[in-house]
Amino acid sequence: MTLPALEDIAAHRGSADPIPGLTRIETSPREKATPVIMEMIHAVYPHEQVFGDYCTVNDFIDCPPDELFDYLSDTRCLEEWTYSLRGFTPTDEQGLWLAYDRLGNETEIYTRTVANRDARTVDYHCAWDQGRHLWMIYLMRVVDAQVVFDKPGSVVLWTNCHHPFYDDNPYPEAAPPQRPVWVGDFWDMFGAGHLLELKNLKAIAEYRHRNGLPITPGWMR
Amino acid sequence: MSATPPPVSLVDVATYLPEKRVPAQWYRRYSDEGDHLRDNPMFRPPDFRHHAAADESNVDMIERAAAALVARHGPDALAGVDVLLTHSQLPDLPIVGAGGEVAHRLGIAPEWIIDVHNGGCAAFVLMLKLARQLLAGGTARTALIAVAQNAAGKIFTQGQVRTLAQAAVPGDGAAVGLVALSEESPVLDVECRNYGNNAVDMTLAADPPRRWWEAGPGEGYVGFNEGKIIKVLARGNRQVPEVVRAVCERIGVKPGDLDLLVTNQPNRLLLRNWNEALGISPERHRDTFGECGNLFAAAIPVNFEAAVADGQIGAGDIVMMAGFAHAGDFAAAAAVQWGGRRK
Numbered sequence: 400m401t402l403p404a405l406e407d408i409a410a411h412r413g414s415a416d417p418i419p420g421l422t423r424i425e426t427s428p429r430e431k432a433t434p435v436i437m438e439m440i441h442a443v444y445p446h447e448q449v450f451g452d453y454c455t456v457n458d459f460i461d462c463p464p465d466e467l468f469d470y471l472s473d474t475r476c477l478e479e480w481t482y483s484l485r486g487f488t489p490t491d492e493q494g495l496w497l498a499y500d501r502l503g504n505e506t507e508i509y510t511r512t513v514a515n516r517d518a519r520t521v522d523y524h525c526a527w528d529q530g531r532h533l534w535m536i537y538l539m540r541v542v543d544a545q546v547v548f549d550k551p552g553s554v555v556l557w558t559n560c561h562h563p564f565y566d567d568n569p570y571p572e573a574a575p576p577q578r579p580v581w582v583g584d585f586w587d588m589f590g591a592g593h594l595l596e597l598k599n600l601k602a603i604a605e606y607r608h609r610n611g612l613p614i615t616p617g618w619m620r
Numbered sequence: 621m622s623a624t625p626p627p628v629s630l631v632d633v634a635t636y637l638p639e640k641r642v643p644a645q646w647y648r649r650y651s652d653e654g655d656h657l658r659d660n661p662m663f664r665p666p667d668f669r670h671h672a673a674a675d676e677s678n679v680d681m682i683e684r685a686a687a688a689l690v691a692r693h694g695p696d697a698l699a700g701v702d703v704l705l706t707h708s709q710l711p712d713l714p715i716v717g718a719g720g721e722v723a724h725r726l727g728i729a730p731e732w733i734i735d736v737h738n739g740g741c742a743a744f745v746l747m748l749k750l751a752r753q754l755l756a757g758g759t760a761r762t763a764l765i766a767v768a769q770n771a772a773g774k775i776f777t778q779g780q781v782r783t784l785a786q787a788a789v790p791g792d793g794a795a796v797g798l799v800a801l802s803e804e805s806p807v808l809d810v811e812c813r814n815y816g817n818n819a820v821d822m823t824l825a826a827d828p829p830r831r832w833w834e835a836g837p838g839e840g841y842v843g844f845n846e847g848k849i850i851k852v853l854a855r856g857n858r859q860v861p862e863v864v865r866a867v868c869e870r871i872g873v874k875p876g877d878l879d880l881l882v883t884n885q886p887n888r889l890l891l892r893n894w895n896e897a898l899g900i901s902p903e904r905h906r907d908t909f910g911e912c913g914n915l916f917a918a919a920i921p922v923n924f925e926a927a928v929a930d931g932q933i934g935a936g937d938i939v940m941m942a943g944f945a946h947a948g949d950f951a952a953a954a955a956v957q958w959g960g961r962r963k
Contacts, residue, residue: 429846433846434664437849437850437853437889438889440850440853440854440857440889440893441857441892441893441896441897442857442858442861442893442894442896442897443861443893443896443897
């Protein structure tokens with residue numbers, strides 16, 4: 400017994416033919432779908448195709464997922480594992496932090512962390528120069544490695560989307576005068592840069608876990 | 621103290637394609653609608669392939685390829701051959717290889733006759749390495765390396781097998797290479813890698829199942845299901861660029877600067893993926909897939925011959941020959957600085 404899947408679309412279109420772009424076994428049986436999939440498999444992929452619109456990096460970290468989630472949920476952890484964000488201080492606005500991104504010559508960066516313990520998602524909503532419109536979103540998720548790799552530890556999934564503001568600074572008036580760079584200039588480095596930062600996170604969390612130190616250090620408590 | 625080994629050259633290559641040229645149409649008549657691999661790009665049929673006659677042996681085909689070499693270089697071309705290496709994709713007899721009979725037919729008396737059964741679609745490179753080693757070691761001066769593939773006109777035209785999508789892909793052909801101690805067309809470097817853990821994935825199947833040597837109603841075919849095809853594709857994607865890069869690094873040539881790449885040609889997908897991975901334009905990655913189909917071990921020399929014959933490459937050009945075998949149990953690459961063809 401199958402469910403009435405896509406019944407509304409069929410009724411709306413007045414036809415049971417699939418809408419364009421849909422590949423389901425009923426209308427694309429395996430012998431039709433397999434060649435399509437095979438064609439999509441290449442030995443190498445251009446950087447733009449892999450990191451153009453979405454920048455995703457992942458890694459395994461040998462420490463308990465809940466403890467890693469707690470650490471990541473505190474915005475100040477970015478002072479430790481990011482490459483260049485330093486000097487986090489609270490602002491007048493609840494939950495909004497100010498720091499400096501040393502990539503941009505004393506550029507201000509504002510961060511608000513939105514975390515969900517049940518899903519173990521930690522999203523850093525950030526922006527350079529101003530804290531009114533936080534458009535640089537770092538989407539992270541901590542997964543229990545026991546479930547996905549059959550071993551203790553954490554898997555961290557991390558994606559950024561290529562927001563149009565990366566290409567064009569919407570608030571130039573907020574930028575320090577004569578700053579030669581814009582955060583989006585670095586977009587093509589994000590794959591490598593974020594992986595480097597994820598390795599920082601791994602090194603720090605694994606060191607603490609291995610040596611019996613709390614993952615979230617005393618100064619953040 | 622080690623002396624520099626004397627240079628070994630691939631002096632020339634000659635090929636043979638059976639006269640019978642079979643269009644894709646021939647298979648469509650028999651196509652079995654139930655075959656799930658039908659539309660799979662791994663088995664999308666080439667426009668043509670050549671079929672050896674049912675009674676045309678590997679020895680016959682090698683003899684015909686060697687005749688082309690003799691026609692070009694004169695009756696004494698093979699006189700000094702003291703190493704004969706042969707590779708038959710589908711041996712004429714499982715018990716005895718082609719080497720002895722080939723030597724007899726060609727009227728040569730090499731000290732070394734070796735039937736090279738491994739190496740699969742990259743056997744030509746393996747044999748080049750073997751010949752180079754024997755010659756550089758001082759035990760011999762001239763080697764004839766010979767590959768033959770005649771399974772297309774035999775296995776893949778049988779009543780049951782020809783209904784399968786895989787049957788339209790193989791083609792028959794043979795080639796010989798003359799290898800000698802000389803500086804004229806030097807083999808610059810060779811890389812051979814074995815992946816024995818993948819050897820078990822090469823299987824022959826029959827319905828109902830039986831051992832290949834047992835009698836039974838089902839005709840034998842290559843037992844690759846979709847899962848295995850994807851695995852083998854992924855191995856080919858990885859292995860061939862790896863061995864090419866290894867040779868390129870040692871000879872100090874960037875893959876993209878190679879004058880010619882010739883590989884085995886299992887399907888269009890791998891050809892595309894290899895030139896993408898190595899940054900080589902499709903024009904400089906010469907293939908004969910559309911005309912000849914999957915030539916197995918004969919593909920590398922046949923594709924090379926095609927590029928020589930129409931002047932795509934000339935004296936001094938760097939040619940990379942590369943391929944992988946079976947379900948990914950072996951991969952090899954060899955670079956040759958082509959000396960040109962004597963007129």
